[in-house]
Amino acid sequence: MTSTETTPTTAPAKKQLTIKVFGVGGCGGNVVSQIHGADFGGAQLIVLNTDSQALAQCALPYKFNLGLKLNGGLGAGGDPERGRAAAEEDEVRLRELCTGVDMVFICAGLGGGTGTGAGPVLARVAKECGALSLAFVTLPFECEGPKRMRQARRGLEEFKSAADGVICLPNQKVFKLIDENTSVIETFSTTNELLAQGVRGIWQLVTRPGFINLDFADLCAVVRNRHSESSFATAEATGPHRAKEVVEKLLTNPLLDGGAALGEADALLVSLMGGPGLTMAEVNRVMEQINRQTENAHLMMGAAIEEGLGDRLTVTLVASRQCSHAADLPKGVEPGQPEPQPASRGGEDFDLLGSAIASKPVTRTAVAKPESERVAVAVAETGMEAMAPAPVATSRSWRSRKKAKAVHPELGLETVTTDPFQQSEPTRHNGVNLDVPTFVRRGMVMN
Amino acid sequence: MLNLFFPEKTTVIVGLEIGTAKVAAVVGEVTDAGGVNVIGIGQCPSRGVRKGEVVNADLAAEDVRNAIVEAEKSADVEIASVYLGVTGGHLTSLNTHGVFTAASDDHEISQPDVNEVLANAKVFSRPSENHVLHAIRQHFTLNGQAGITDPIGMLGGKLELDMHVVHGVTTRLQNPVRVVKGLNLEVEEFVFSGLASSLALLDNEQKQMGVLVVDLGAGTTEYVVYADGVIKHTGILAVGGDHVTNDLSHGLRMAPARAGLLKREHGAATIEGAAGQTLTLTNENGFPDRRVNLEHLRRIMVARLDETFQLIDEDIGEQGFHEQLRAGVCLCGGGARIRDIEKLAEEVFGLPATLGRANAVGGLRSATDDPELATAVGLVKYGAIRQKSQRRVGLVGKLKNLAGSLGLF
Numbered sequence: 001m002t003s004t005e006t007t008p009t010t011a012p013a014k015k016q017l018t019i020k021v022f023g024v025g026g027c028g029g030n031v032v033s034q035i036h037g038a039d040f041g042g043a044q045l046i047v048l049n050t051d052s053q054a055l056a057q058c059a060l061p062y063k064f065n066l067g068l069k070l071n072g073g074l075g076a077g078g079d080p081e082r083g084r085a086a087a088e089e090d091e092v093r094l095r096e097l098c099t100g101v102d103m104v105f106i107c108a109g110l111g112g113g114t115g116t117g118a119g120p121v122l123a124r125v126a127k128e129c130g131a132l133s134l135a136f137v138t139l140p141f142e143c144e145g146p147k148r149m150r151q152a153r154r155g156l157e158e159f160k161s162a163a164d165g166v167i168c169l170p171n172q173k174v175f176k177l178i179d180e181n182t183s184v185i186e187t188f189s190t191t192n193e194l195l196a197q198g199v200r201g202i203w204q205l206v207t208r209p210g211f212i213n214l215d216f217a218d219l220c221a222v223v224r225n226r227h228s229e230s231s232f233a234t235a236e237a238t239g240p241h242r243a244k245e246v247v248e249k250l251l252t253n254p255l256l257d258g259g260a261a262l263g264e265a266d267a268l269l270v271s272l273m274g275g276p277g278l279t280m281a282e283v284n285r286v287m288e289q290i291n292r293q294t295e296n297a298h299l300m301m302g303a304a305i306e307e308g309l310g311d312r313l314t315v316t317l318v319a320s321r322q323c324s325h326a327a328d329l330p331k332g333v334e335p336g337q338p339e340p341q342p343a344s345r346g347g348e349d350f351d352l353l354g355s356a357i358a359s360k361p362v363t364r365t366a367v368a369k370p371e372s373e374r375v376a377v378a379v380a381e382t383g384m385e386a387m388a389p390a391p392v393a394t395s396r397s398w399r400s401r402k403k404a405k406a407v408h409p410e411l412g413l414e415t416v417t418t419d420p421f422q423q424s425e426p427t428r429h430n431g432v433n434l435d436v437p438t439f440v441r442r443g444m445v446m447n
Numbered sequence: 448m449l450n451l452f453f454p455e456k457t458t459v460i461v462g463l464e465i466g467t468a469k470v471a472a473v474v475g476e477v478t479d480a481g482g483v484n485v486i487g488i489g490q491c492p493s494r495g496v497r498k499g500e501v502v503n504a505d506l507a508a509e510d511v512r513n514a515i516v517e518a519e520k521s522a523d524v525e526i527a528s529v530y531l532g533v534t535g536g537h538l539t540s541l542n543t544h545g546v547f548t549a550a551s552d553d554h555e556i557s558q559p560d561v562n563e564v565l566a567n568a569k570v571f572s573r574p575s576e577n578h579v580l581h582a583i584r585q586h587f588t589l590n591g592q593a594g595i596t597d598p599i600g601m602l603g604g605k606l607e608l609d610m611h612v613v614h615g616v617t618t619r620l621q622n623p624v625r626v627v628k629g630l631n632l633e634v635e636e637f638v639f640s641g642l643a644s645s646l647a648l649l650d651n652e653q654k655q656m657g658v659l660v661v662d663l664g665a666g667t668t669e670y671v672v673y674a675d676g677v678i679k680h681t682g683i684l685a686v687g688g689d690h691v692t693n694d695l696s697h698g699l700r701m702a703p704a705r706a707g708l709l710k711r712e713h714g715a716a717t718i719e720g721a722a723g724q725t726l727t728l729t730n731e732n733g734f735p736d737r738r739v740n741l742e743h744l745r746r747i748m749v750a751r752l753d754e755t756f757q758l759i760d761e762d763i764g765e766q767g768f769h770e771q772l773r774a775g776v777c778l779c780g781g782g783a784r785i786r787d788i789e790k791l792a793e794e795v796f797g798l799p800a801t802l803g804r805a806n807a808v809g810g811l812r813s814a815t816d817d818p819e820l821a822t823a824v825g826l827v828k829y830g831a832i833r834q835k836s837q838r839r840v841g842l843v844g845k846l847k848n849l850a851g852s853l854g855l856f
Binding site: 435 | 497498500502503536666684685686689690692693694697698699703740743746747750751753754758
């Protein structure tokens with residue numbers, strides 16, 4: 001069943017979600033192209049890049065060249081600062097793109113300039129426009145050098161604080177999925193495919209009805225305002241023992257660190273999909289095993305029937321990590337950021353829950369913000385509310401939320417520098433910088 | 448004499464140097480015989496200065512206040528005004544030439560003629576933002592006869608004058624002045640530090656023989672060339688002891704503070720006797736912490752000092768001063784405390800090198816013997832010279848000068 005078919009048949013209620021998939025930078029563009037190649041209707045695919053040449057090569061209809069004025073369409077040169085500046089230059093356009101959208105997927109490869117720099121800006125803009133922003137990012141291969149890795153790590157942190165959720169795929173882990181003789185092209189297309197799968201999986205999750213339903217609201221509950229880093233894995237099995245096999249495959253998946261990620265996860269989203277032959281016993285078996293792995297996690301599951309799958313059973317799993325959630329807690333407390341949203345929405349559209357969604361206003365603010373989220377995040381919130389009751393009480397309106405956001409607390413530590421030449425101009429003599437140690441300039445070896 | 452009724456207000460002269468490593472204030476008094484005696488010293492470690500220039504005015508002001516207060520206590524006087532030493536990589540120097548041509552060759556040279564030639568020599572192309580710090584008279588040439596010190600009363604048609612001019616960026620010169628004025632102290636004059644140091648160290652004989660004075664400071668290294676009794680050349684390198692410390696901190700991979708300690712304790716300007724030796728450093732608990740190769744330490748130091756001297760040597764060599772420096776090289780500043788520094792200087796310059804002592808002034812031996820205080824002591828000496836000349840000129844002379852300068856415009 002192609003997605004275009006799905007659109008009319010599957011509850012018109014849900015289909016009204018507006019989803020946009022952004023590919024930022026070279027890698028992001030590739031991923032989005034890959035998504036486009038697969039059957040993936042219903043979502044607008046947009047490619048953003050600073051490099052006009054790469055954009056020209058991209059076959060997708062919607063593309064936009066970031067920071068044309070700043071970089072002249074020549075790319076960001078691997079410098080995240082330039083990527084960021086480019087995105088900030090075109091922030092108004094990005095805002096236009098994100099307005100009225102419910103969900104924004106951002107695909108980017110971290111470590112370079114555009115994806116690392118511009119991606120978080122887009123995530124922030126999307127979030128400010130009220131969309132649920134989910135980032136799908138790759139970390140570079142270790143062989144690409146420590147500098148790229150450092151940039152990527154920094155970019156990941158920025159993504160985490162800007163986007164609602166980040167699903168991170170370290171390329172290095174992909175090595176375990178492929179055999180030694182895989183060509184470079186295949187390797188990269190594997191990682192792209194994995195990201196594409198992730199986007200597709202989540203998209204299917206929220207757009208298709210199931211007999212145990214998972215929808216946009218549930219997803220919000222798992223990711224919204226957690227700024228967490230999530231792992232993502234999918235597995236497929238056929239045959240009479242498919243329920244058992246699929247879980248085994250999942251648990252050995254290197255992307256989940258061989259199942260370790262499940263143990264650490266504090267929120268887990270499981271989506272089962274099978275042909276019409278899917279039995280309740282199978283669903284039960286899968287969930288039982290996953291449950292055993294994750295005792296403390298807030299687990300959400302959905303199951304759906306997909307005609308085209310035949311006797312295949314696929315399980316898609318998104319695990320949000322506990323540690324990052326814990327780290328996020330104090331962050332949430334200071335600006336009072338997460339609370340206002342459920343509060344402001346809760347009153348409006350209770351009936352948006354689940355498949356009962358009848359009509360959905362175009363504005364994103366009014367989107368499914370059902371009780372379920374309140375319950376879902378309650379674990380985290382109760383603590384926060386106790387500590388910071390003021391923001392909850394006052395920040396009922398959208399404006400106050402913005403206001404609260406602006407107050408980023410700063411720890412007033414004095415910067416101590418022992419650089420003997422700080423604030424002074426370098427001593428130059430005939431083009432030689434004399435501040436550089438003489439023995440270095442003379443090439444004397446000290447060991 | 449009018450001076451009886453209007454005695455000189457200032458009997459004490461204070462030299463203040465806001466250096467990179469320390470702020471030093473030296474109080475001197477002028478004796479009846481015209482000599483200078485140092486009667487008080489105040490010092491304070493400096494924090495707001497990098498490479499000889501004020502980068503943090505607040506810290507600098509605090510340090511200056513401490514030094515001044517200490518100097519006031521030690522000399523038991525109240526300080527109202529100072530002679531301020533200034534330095535920095537922005538200072539430039541050059542020799543200029545002024546010419547005055549009379550109507551006929553049997554013209555008797557008079558004071559207005561000298562004033563005119565002085566004014567001529569001061570006209571040279573310099574960036575508009577620059578301020579002339581010093582314009583120092585060298586020698587007059589009258590009808591081709593060189594080496595005349597006082598041409599007034601001589602006959603001649605063409606009077607020429609060589610001058611040495613030191614100028615720098617006005618705004619950067621103003622920074623230390625503002626710091627001092629912010630403390631309600633008057634700045635009598637600001638003086639190039641290198642010039643002040645040379646005044647403290649040299650006697651007239653050395654100036655006549657020709658000498659190179661190198662002041663090895665923490666942030667900057669100043670040098671002055673004297674020949675035939677006058678200043679022929681000055682220069683400044685924004686390289687100093689801090690650079691040595693920084694090099695050691697890089698090369699030996701340790702904190703600058705520790706590198707500075709090692710530099711003072713074990714540093715020398717020679718590698719001799721260091722081969723194969725290691726130093727064992729102790730941590731704060733007194734336990735052995737790590738080992739440092741002494742030879743590396745010395746080699747790093749020698750490389751920097753050698754380079755600094757070579758840069759100076761190249762500069763004065765270009766001007767051809769080597770033959771004129773019969774009194775050799777005179778070293779002062781904190782860098783002069785480095786062991787065997789004079790040997791390295793002898794090697795590089797090919798001239799005899801000595802450590803300078805402030806022989807030109809009397810008084811507290813701790814001040815005059817300290818190579819680090821040469822600049823501040825020299826500033827006192829400079830002040831004494833200036834006040835003496837002003838006193839001698841008196842009111843009549845001042846009026847004359849005024850008339851002369853009015854005539855120029």
